[in-house]
Every structure is written in C-alpha cells, then in structure tokens.
Amino acid sequence: MQNNLLRRNQGGLKIQSDSNGVPTSLKAVIHNNVFADNNVSETVFLQGRRASPYQEVTLYHNYVTRSHVYYKNVMLLDQVVANLTENHIFNNLGYHIMEVYGFGRVRLPIYQTFYHNSFHK
Numbered sequence: 001m002q003n004n005l006l007r008r009n010q011g012g013l014k015i016q017s018d019s020n021g022v023p024t025s026l027k028a029v030i031h032n033n034v035f036a037d038n039n040v041s042e043t044v045f046l047q048g049r050r051a052s053p054y055q056e057v058t059l060y061h062n063y064v065t066r067s068h069v070y071y072k073n074v075m076l077l078d079q080v081v082a083n084l085t086e087n088h089i090f091n092n093l094g095y096h097i098m099e100v101y102g103f104g105r106v107r108l109p110i111y112q113t114f115y116h117n118s119f120h121k
Contacts (some may be wrong), residue, residue: 028056
C-alpha cells in the first residue's frame with residue numbers, strides 16, 4: 001500500500017493475518033501514506049497469528065496525524081514482525097500512541113525494528 005490518503009474515517013488501516021506457514025505468510029509494505037483525522041478505532045491496526053512469527057510488516061515514510069481515538073490505541077502492532085522507519089506520528093490522542101506486542105514463546109531471532117521515527121505533539 002503506497003501513496004494513499006486515509007482521512008476522516010472511523011478507524012484507518014486494519015490488517016489481520018492468520019497464516020502459520022511461510023508460503024502463505026503476510027509480507028506487507030506500507031509506504032508514503034497519510035493517516036489523518038481518524039477517530040473511534042485504531043488508525044493503524046496490524047495483527048498476526050498467535051505464536052506464529054511469519055507475518056512481516058514494513059512501514060516507512062508514513063505520516064499519522066490528528067487521530068482522536070480516546071479509548072483505543074492510535075497504532076497497534078500485535079504479533080507481527082515490524083520494521084518502522086522514518087515515520088512521523090504527530091498530534092494524536094489515544095489510550096496509547098503506539099502499543100506493540102511481541103512473541104513471548106517463540107525461540108527465533110526475530111525483532112521489532114524502529115529507526116528514525118518521530119513522535120511529537
């Protein structure tokens with residue numbers, strides 16, 4: 001998904017992947033998007049299968065702004081191997097701005113990667 005504007009929605013981007021094998025696993029690239037003025041539900045919601053580390057998501061050069069989700073997280077990454085690079089998360093209100101859940105029982109060298117992101121008001 002690249003070069004899109006998601007604005008004034010009840011939520012934003014929601015991806016739920018349920019694959020337990022490499023051939024059918026999720027390999028998502030979310031690039032150069034603007035998520036603005038969203039409310040009610042998460043602006044970016046990415047969720048993978050429990051105890052399956054095959055879902056990979058790369059978010060880079062995205063702009064998330066003016067999301068007002070008072071009782072939800074603005075961004076939620078749950079059970080996905082995420083790489084977030086050079087994203088701008090600006091002027092958002094939510095329970096948490098970003099919440100990340102990992103893999104507690106998986107014995108592989110997998111990591112969440114965050115480089116040069118800016119979180120500010």
